[in-house]
Amino acid sequence: MTEASPSLAQLYHQRTKYFPDALPTGTLNWAEQPEVYKTYPLGSRFELQGYLGVGARETDQWWQRLSQFLFHSYGLTAKFTSSTGDVVYLRSAPSAGALYPAEIYLISRGTSQLPAGLYNYQVKTHSLVRFWDDHPWQRLQEACFWHPALEHTHLAVVTSVVFQRSAWRYQARAYRRVCLDTGHLLGNIELAASLCDYRPHLIGGFVDDAINDLLYLNPAEEGAIAVLALADLLKVEQNLSRGCTVLPSDGQLSDEQMMSAETVPEDEQLLGALHQVSRITPQPDKSLEQAQLAQPTQYPSSQYGFPFGNNASTTVASIVWGDGLEFLTKAMLHRRSTRRYRGASISLDSLRQLLDFTYHPENYSEQGFDAQPDYFDLSLIQTFIVVLGVNNLDTGCYYYDPVANTLRQVRFKHFRRELHHLCLGQNLGRDASVAIIHTANLEKAIERHCDRAYRYLHMDAGHLGQRLNLAATRLALGVSGIAGFFDDQVNDVLGIPEDEAVLYITTIGVP
Structure with missing residues (x-):
């Protein structure tokens, strides 16, 4: 890869950065906001609301598990009245601006409870609509290069994104947000599965056009972005080993394509161009790569030679989630994006527990969690923590090493004023106790996975962010993710090169 010919992902990232003197302008026309619920005028309905209560009959347990799984993944959990007088419903997974670009589809191979076909999860009514009643499983397997997780499972989840729901407000930068929002959803799916005796097997390597065609999606408006084989852990043949979660997209653009890509205006066309170029098309050797790339998740080592800084251990007693993960259920129902912090300090043990739950799921297997949940490629993501108010920990910027389980102080300064500025003047940045920042070497990621990286x-960063969300909620702390920031100024605060991509900021503090 030459510096003169960057990938479209690099071009997109540069073109969608926020700068203090060049923020997007214009006012929103609320009358033009896209609908956040997808509807189907035809199809069979499967009502799930009646299975949310406790004490279901034994014959209803299959339906109860599926109902609870979908509800805790993406169900409606609260409502409020907006400044315009509209009623807005909040969901268990957070979304930037409460725009909820993600859709959930369920594909059934055919079970005694759920006939073979294609289903959409109707969030508003907590129901499934069967909009296609053919047998789609073989087409799904072909589109996923015969992924082994689909061989013995009978249900699969596909998440898609409806681009305009977020682009209406966030313009070209919306692609970052829809991927982060999908990551939140994937985090909820992973944890909700632990409640309901499922194990989702993440599949990022699939033929985009084939999945879109299978679900009858208009790719100009909506695109599949993740596939998950949903293993039923109560059936022994579905207790599967971990498999490959990623495949690279088809490669970089030619010089001729890059010249035309550079003329794409900074609007929704740039978003669509990146999604288009990061597709995977049918290739006969991809199935061989599937087996070769199967490997456990590995955390990164620091790619920077930090010259100084004290190390602080993050070893701590794990968060207790209660019998039957009762406190996880409560956290998923009660989690909200905090709007204001008090500016007070949190305990060092609270910070340690947040990191422990997010980065060390193996410590929670005895409580009923998956010890090795699937991500796409965590080895690419670095974690920095800006400490503003943590008892017994100096203020400054820290690098978090999840393998050594240590925090290393790399900058000695109080960054409250800078964090307030780089978070676009939001008081969340000023008043939080800590800001956990995920970054990645974009060039290295693209070398490995092409533009699909x-x-x-962003989905992995959102997934990590959702674990932080729920851990903070369990600890009675406030938490709010920030995807709008002055990119280069964040790099300045962290002391890392400008070509390191800042992915996501999660602020945590006393609400």
């Missing part, structure tokens, strides 16, 4: 990175 941009999806993988």
Whole structure:
């Protein structure tokens, strides 16, 4: 890869940065906001609301598990009245601006409870609509290069994104947000599965056009972005080993294509161009790569030679989630994006527990969690923590090493004023106790996964962010993710090169 010919993902990232003197302008026309619920005028309905209560009959347990799984993944959990007088419903997974670009589809191979076909999860009514009643499983397997997780499972989840729901407000930068929002959803799916005796097997390597065609999606408006084989852990043949979660997209653009890509205006066309170029098309050797790339998740080592800084251990007693993960259920129902912090300090043990739950799921297997949940490629993501108010920990910027389980102080300064500025003047940045920042070497990621890496990175960052969300909620702390920031100024605060991509900021503090 030459500096003169960057990938479209690199071009997109540069073109969608926020700068203090060049923020997007214009006012929103609320009358033009896209609908956040997808509807089907035809199809069979499967009502799930009646299975949310406890004490279901034994014959209803299959339906109860599926109902609970979908509800805790993406169900409606609260409502409020907006400044315009509209009623807005909030969901268990957070979304930038409460725009909820993600859709959930369920594909059934055919079970005694759920006939073979294609289903959409109707969030508003907590129901499934069967909009196609053919047998789609073989087409799904072909589109996923015969992924082994689909061989013995009978249900699969596909998440898609409706681009305009977010682009209406966030313009070209919306692609970052829809991928982060999908990451939140994937984090909820992973944890909700632990509640319901499922194990989702993440598949990022699939033929985009084939999955879109299978689900009858208009790719100009909506695109599949993740596939998950949903293993039923109560059936022994579905207790599967971990498999490959990623495949690279088809490669870089030619010089001729790059010249035309550079003329794409900074609007929704740039978003669509990146999604288009990061597709995978049918290739006969991809199935061989599937087996070769199967490997456990590995955390990164620091790619920077930090010259100084004290190390602080993050070893701590794990968060207790209660019998039957009762406190996880409560956290998923009660989680909200905090709007204001008090500016007070949190305990060092609270910070340690947040990191422990997010980065060390193996410590929670005895409580009923998956010890090795699937991500796309965590080895690409670096974690920095800006400490503003943590008892017994100096203020400054820290690098977090999840393998050594240590925090290393790399900058000695109080960054409250800088964090307030780089978070676009939001008081969340000023008043938080800590800001956990995920970054990645974009060039290295693209060398490994081509332009599709941009999806993988942001979805993984959102997944980590959702674990932080729920851990903070369990600890009675406030938490709010920030995807709008002055990119280069964040790099300045962290002391890392400008070509390191900042993916996501999660602020945590006393609400």
